[in-house]
Amino acid sequence: xxxxxxxxxxFIGTAGSGKSTLTRTFQNWLKFRGLDSITVNLDPGAxxxxxxxxxxIRDWISLKEIMDEYDLGPNGAQIVAADMLALNAKxxxxxxxxxxxxxxxxxxxxxxxLFVFRESGNILISQLNPKxxxxxxxxxxxxxxxxxxxxxxxxxxxxxxxxLSIPVANLLSKSDLLKKEEMEKLxxxxxxxxxxxxxxxxxxxxxxxxxxxQILLLLKHFGEETPLIPVSSTDYSGMEDIxxxxxxxxxxxxxxxxx
Ligand SMILES: Nc1nc2c(ncn2[C@@H]2O[C@H](COP(=O)(O)OP(=O)(O)O)[C@@H](O)[C@H]2O)c(=O)[nH]1
Ligand SMILES: [Mg+2]
Numbered sequence: 533x534x535x536x537x538x539x540x541x542x543f544i545g546t547a548g549s550g551k552s553t554l555t556r557t558f559q560n561w562l563k564f565r566g567l568d569s570i571t572v573n574l575d576p577g578a579x580x581x582x583x584x585x586x587x588x589i590r591d592w593i594s595l596k597e598i599m600d601e602y603d604l605g606p607n608g609a610q611i612v613a614a615d616m617l618a619l620n621a622k623x624x625x626x627x628x629x630x631x632x633x634x635x636x637x638x639x640x641x642x643x644x645x646l647f648v649f650r651e652s653g654n655i656l657i658s659q660l661n662p663k664x665x666x667x668x669x670x671x672x673x674x675x676x677x678x679x680x681x682x683x684x685x686x687x688x689x690x691x692x693x694x695x696l697s698i699p700v701a702n703l704l705s706k707s708d709l710l711k712k713e714e715m716e717k718l719x720x721x722x723x724x725x726x727x728x729x730x731x732x733x734x735x736x737x738x739x740x741x742x743x744x745x746q747i748l749l750l751l752k753h754f755g756e757e758t759p760l761i762p763v764s765s766t767d768y769s770g771m772e773d774i775x776x777x778x779x780x781x782x783x784x785x786x787x788x789x790x791x
Pocket of ligand 2: 551552553575639640641642
């Protein structure tokens with residue numbers, strides 16, 4: 533068995549971007565490769581999950597109970613539940629440690645702000661292992677179709693990097709839904725090229741022009757022109773690329789298969 537500590541991969545993205553499905557798909561892919569992983573559901577509001585979580589926040593936090601106890605609607609209860617995640621960080625850690633695995637795949641709440649903009653995300657990452665943590669950030673292809681939509685998503689990804697202070701890999705989710713030309717266009721845009729700049733300028737009227745330009749400069753300055761990794765849970769494309777990014781981050785090319 534490897535004596536290495538596990539790698540913690542947080543799947544983050546806007547609601548419906550494919551986090552839960554990718555958590556399952558990537559675990560399956562690791563399994564095909566003979567690599568051990570566990571899944572952690574951090575969404576107390578999840579009604580249905582496409583995988584059976586090994587560690588489940590719903591064992592500690594019930595959205596229904598919060599709604600009843602505090603007389604809140606579902607949105608208010610989600611916020612209270614997100615903050616309660618921090619209170620359970622130690623239990624989550626102990627539960628994960630019981631598994632002795634190589635990869636911990638953490639599926640975050642449907643709404644990105646609950647994990648990224650409130651403190652609980654940071655608290656949980658610190659409690660687990662910030663040095664061996666990374667974010668797999670899912671860009672939604674539907675929201676990426678226009679240049680301004682694409683830039684806004686990159687900005688959210690950059691904001692996630694700043695809020696959580698761990699490395700972020702940008703994935704283009706559900707790439708099976710994109711035509712070849714659209715994929716090519718996004719690939720070019722992801723290097724923050726002139727074409728993206730010109731498209732933005734054409735898309736927006738004067739009031740947005742300077743803002744868009746500044747956002748692009750910001751993205752360029754902070755290295756957001758890193759390659760986008762197209763992935764698909766439908767055809768399993770991009771799984772090896774995710775794996776390679778994880779290796780580059782932590783293991784310098786080594787995997788953790790038992791010898
Ligand atoms: N075509 C396609 N649909 C996907 C893919 N991944 C997820 N979906 C669908 O997108 C919807 C949202 O996925 P889900 O994983 O629940 O998103 P989450 O809210 O980010 O966890 C579901 O209907 C999934 O079946 C994919 O790779 N390709
Ligand atoms: Mg989900």
